[in-house]
Amino acid sequence: MITIVATILFSLLLIGVGLYANKKNEQTNDGFFLGSRSIGTFATIMTLIFSIWSTLAFYGVVGEGYNNGVGSLGIAQGIFWGSSLLVIVGYRLWLLGKKYGYSTPGDFFGERYYSNFFRVVTSVGLIFFTMPYIGLQLSGLGSGLFGAANVPVMVGTVSIALVLLIFVSVGGMRSVAWTDAVQGVVFTVVVLITLFVLFIAMPDPLPVIAQKAAEARPGLNGLPGPNKLYSPVLTLHLAITIGSFVVWPHIFIRFFIAKTKETYKTLAFVYPIYEVVCMVPLLLIGILIIPYLFGGGLTPLEAQMSIHQAINTIKGGSYLGAGIFLAAFAAAMSTASSQLLACSNMFTSDLYTRFLNKKATDKNIVFTGRVAIVAFVIISTLFGIYWPDVFSTATRFATPGYAQLFPPLIAGLFWKRANREGAIAGTLGGFLILLLFSLVWPNPLKVTALIWSMIANVTLLVVVSLATKAPSKEIVEKFHDSITEELFGKKKASAGNAKVNEA
DSSP states (O other): OHHHHHHHHHHHHHHHHHHHHHHHOOSSHHHHHHGGGOBOHHHHHHHHHHHHOOHHHHHHHHHHHHHHGGGGGGHHHHHHHHHHHHHHHHHHHHHHHHHHOOOSHHHHHHHHTTOHHHHHHHHHHHHHHHHHHHHHHHHHHHHHHHHHHOOOHHHHHHHHHHHHHHHHHHHHHHHHHHHHHHHHHHHHHHHHHHHHHHHHHSSSOHHHHHHHHHHHSTTTTSTTTTTTOOOHHHHHHHHHHHHGGGGSHHHHHHTTOBSSTHHHHHHHHHHHHHHHHHHHHHHHIIIIIHHHHHOSOOOHHHHHHHHHHHHHTSTTHHHHHHHHHHHHHHHHHHHHHHHHHHHHHHIIIIIIIIIIOTTOOHHHHHHHHHHHHHHHHHHHHHHHHHOHHHHHHHHHHHHHHHHTTHHHHHHHHHOTTOOHHHHHHHHHHHHHHHHIIIIISOSGGGOOHHHHHHHHHHHHHHHHHHHSOOOOHHHHIIIIIHHHHHHHSOOOOOOOOOOOOOO
C-alpha cells in the first residue's frame, strides 16, 4: 500500500510539473521540442544524466556487480570517456544548433552529408530502435509494481503509460527536463540512503561481508571475474558502447536545449562525479551485499531484482522498498519520456514537415507532435504487454545499431574530407556486418560483432570518402571553419570544392 500511495503522489507531481511547464512554453517547434533552447544549466545537466539512466540500468548495475564482480567497476572508465564526449561533441553540436536551428540528429546528418536519403535512414532507424526501449521501460515498471505491491501487470503498465503520455504531451521538452531534474534528485537520494542503510543493517562488519561474498562467488574480487568475462576485447566493446551514447537520439537532441555555453563547462566536471556517485553504490550492493545475503547461485535475472529482497531483510524495509521502486520509477520515466519526445521530434521534423506538409505552421507542428506522442505510447505499450519478445529482439541490436552513427558523427565534426558516399557506405556496411556477425557467424575470432561492425564502418567511411568527390567548400565552411572560428577566434582555410547535391 505504501508503494502504491507513493507512486500515485509522485505521478501527480510529474503531471503537475507538465501542466506548469505548458504555461511557460511557446507553442512553436522549438518551444515544444527544445524548450525554446533556453533550459537552464541545472535542468540541462540533470536531463542529460538521467536520460541515460533507465530501469534496465538501475537493476542491471546491481546484477552486473553480482554476476561479474569488481571488473564491473570498469564501467567507470566509460563514464570519464563519455563525459569527454559530452563536452567536446555536445558543445560543437550546441553551436551548430544555435547557428542553424538544428533540432534532431537527422538535421545534422542530412545537412552535413547533404543527403535526404541519409536523413531519412537516420531518423527512421533511430525511431525503430528507440521504440522498444519505451515499451520495455513501461512493461518493466508494470512488473516492478506487481512485485512491490501486487498491482496486476497490465493495470500498472497502462496506468504508468497514461502518466507518461500526459506530462510529455502537455509540457514537451520543458516538462521533460524539469521532471528529469526532480526524478534525478529522488533517484540519487534513494540510492545513497539504500547503500548506507543496507551496510549498517548487516550483522557483520564490512571486511567480513566482503570475505563471505567472495566465498559465495569465487573470483568476485579479482579479474576477469567469476564468469571470466572482462578482457581487453570486452573493455573495448564497453568503451564503444558507452561512448556511443552521444548518438542516442534523446541525448543528441539534448545538446540543442541549453541556454548558454557555460552549461558545458559545468557538465565537464559534474557529469563524471555524479555518475560515480550513482553507479558505484549500486555496484557495491551487487558485489558485496547480494552474495553475502543470498549466496552465489542466483540467476542473472534474480540478481538484478534481488535488491528488493535485500531491502525486505531489514527493519523498516517496506518504507525503503517503496523508495527503491520510486528510484526505479524515476529512472524509467526519465528515459522513457526523453525517448518518447525524441521520437515525436524526429517524426515531426524529419518526416512530416519535410515530406508530408512542407508548409506546416507552428500550430500544425505542435499538434502533430502531440498526436505522434499518443501513437508512440499506444504502440509501445501494446508491444510491451503482448509481444515483449519482439521488443527484446529489437533491443538486442538497438545500442550497437545506434553506435553505427558514431563514426559519421565524429567524422562529420572533425574530418573535413568525410562525404556523403563515405557516411552512407560506412553506416549501412557496419550495420550489415553487425547482423552477419550476430546472427550468422557470431563473434568470429572471439571479437564481438560490435567491434567488427565499427572496424567495417570506419574503414568504409574513410576509404569511400577518399575515393569519391570531396564535400563542397560551403559544407566545410558551415561545419568546420565557422565552428573553428567560434571556438578559437580564428578562421582556418577551407578545404574541398565539390558542389552540394541533395541525394
